[in-house]
Amino acid sequence: MKAQEKSDKDAIKLRFAVGLSKLLEKSGIKSLKKLARDGGMEPSHIQKIASGKVDVTLTTSISLAAAFGISYAELAATYERVTDKDIREFLDNQETQKKHKGKPKLPLPLSGSKPKRKKVD
Numbered sequence: 001m002k003a004q005e006k007s008d009k010d011a012i013k014l015r016f017a018v019g020l021s022k023l024l025e026k027s028g029i030k031s032l033k034k035l036a037r038d039g040g041m042e043p044s045h046i047q048k049i050a051s052g053k054v055d056v057t058l059t060t061s062i063s064l065a066a067a068f069g070i071s072y073a074e075l076a077a078t079y080e081r082v083t084d085k086d087i088r089e090f091l092d093n094q095e096t097q098k099k100h101k102g103k104p105k106l107p108l109p110l111s112g113s114k115p116k117r118k119k120v121d
Contacts (some may be wrong), residue, residue, distance in 0.1 A: 013053065013054065013055060014052040014087060014090075015079060016049070016052070016079055017051060017052035017090070018082045018086050018087050018090045019075075019078040019082050020049060020050055021050065021090055022082070022086065023070075023075070023078055027068055027069075029067070029068070032050055033046075035064070035067055035068075038066075038067035039063040039064050039067035041060065041063060049064075051094070061076075
């Protein structure tokens with residue numbers, strides 16, 4: 001059996017992240033932070049898994065399944081059901097989030113200009 005290429009491993013991590021996203025949508029778990037707490041893991045580790053940046057160990061997969069209240073087999077089945085369309089939508093959503101990350105919610109004045117104040121009579 002041939003060893004997997006880096007691109008193959010990256011595709012697996014991405015597919016797992018998409019499956020995780022689908023499970024989050026269906027579950028009553030509202031955040032990755034809560035998922036981490038329920039699974040007994042660090043929130044930063046869950047964030048890396050959810051973005052497809054790290055390999056997921058068997059013990060982590062089992063902990064995630066338990067946090068969702070499903071069996072490991074159901075977690076694996078979710079992974080298997082991820083479609084190319086699901087992956088495209090996930091990647092599009094990630095791009096949209098990147099574009100909006102760090103942008104101020106209210107428009108700020110240009111540097112050097114002072115905000116206009118209303119005259120009070």
